[in-house]
Structure formats: structure tokens, C-alpha cells
Amino acid sequence: MKQPHQWQDNQVVDVGPAEFASRMYREQTELRRYLRGLRGKGAMPRICDIGAGYGRISPVLQEFSPHVVAFERQKEFVLKGKALHPDVDFRHVNSLAHLPAEDEEFSFALTFTVLQHLADHNVVEAIREIRRVILPLGHVLLCEESDGDYVSGSYDDPEGLFTIGRSVETYQEWMEGFDLIETSPRPVEITYNRTDVGHFMLFRKHARM
Secondary structure: OOOOOOOOHHHHOOOOHHHHHHHHHHHHHHHHHHHHHHHOOOOOOOEEEEOOOOOOOHHHHHOOOOOEEEEEOOHHHHHHHHHHOOOOEEEEOOOOOOOOOOOOOEEEEEEEOOHHHOOHHHHHHHHHHHHHHEEEEEEEEEEEOOOOOOEEEOOOOOOOOEEEOOOHHHHHHHOOOEEEEEEEEOOOOOOOOOOOOOEEEEEEEOOOO
16 A cells, blocks of 8 residues: 655745745734634633644644644654654644544644645545544634645545645535634735635534533
């Protein structure tokens, strides 16, 4: 069986350093806006970054919670993340469909341009797991390609490197047991060659019956 694609540092971002700095500022500003709104609704004692890579977003989460868990498949990214962010609880996983976490362990979960690189059946399995680890009335923030017509790379090879857009409505359907609370465009640098690169999608889990 072919091994899943192993990401390289130069594949994590597709622009130069100056453009990446601008992108990071814009993305993190929007992420902080969501997190400030959620913090105003109550404490977030444990939150998680799913598909965290080496943790380029994880430090922002630390601003809003005392315990951040970062789940990542590639061992070298886990090692790099631990070295860069020793206060983040990095956990290696073989698959996002099987997270080493308890049921309802987290009040908030983030995926940031992660699900867009998975085949449909893998996304469904990952989302099922995300739903499992979130507390009732907890939140999930997805930031993913949302143009349902967009495909880049070798999508025919489920273990290859590709990006696929899925509509907000598709994610809403898959997030069974959650309400879609808010969406907003993912901001990137103004010089990027595409203007529509996805959406933030904030979901809230239903209360326990």
C-alpha cells in the first residue's frame, strides 16, 4: 500500500517570504477575531489544532487557552513543532480519523487548510472524529478551500498531493450535530494570483439532549 504524501517545507506555502509574511498577518488577524468572540462567550480550557504541521497557527491559539494540543501526522513536523513551541502539546497521529483524545475533550478545534488536501472519504472520517472530541456547545473553526469547482494536483491519486475545494454547504452537511454560526473569506496577500482561496466556517455543537 502506497504511503501518504510526505509534505516538504517548500510545499507548506506557495509564495515567497515577503508575501507569506503578509498572508500570515491577514490570516491571523481574522483567526483572532473569531477567537476573541468565542472567549467572550466563556473560557476555552482545552483547544486543539488538527493537522497542525509544525505549528504555524498554534501560537495564536495559545493566546486564548492555557492548553493547546496540536495533532500532526508527519513525525518530522511534530519534532520541529515541539522544538519551536515547547508549550504546545504536540501529538503524533497516523491518521486524522483516529485522534489520541478523549470523547468531548476540547471546547474548540481548528483545521487550517488541512481537509482540502484529503480525499472525500478521508475528510468524512476526519470530520467524524472532530465531532467526537468536541464538548457540547463547543466550537469548530474550519478554514478550507470552498470553491466546489476548484481542483489542483493529482486528485485521482488519493495518496498524492492535491487540493480540492468543497462548498460551505458540503461542510455544513458533513458537520452533523453542529450549527453553522458564521463564515468569512480567508484573507491572503493582495498580490496573490487568486482572490477566492476559501472560507473560515465556524460551527457550534448542539447541546447534549
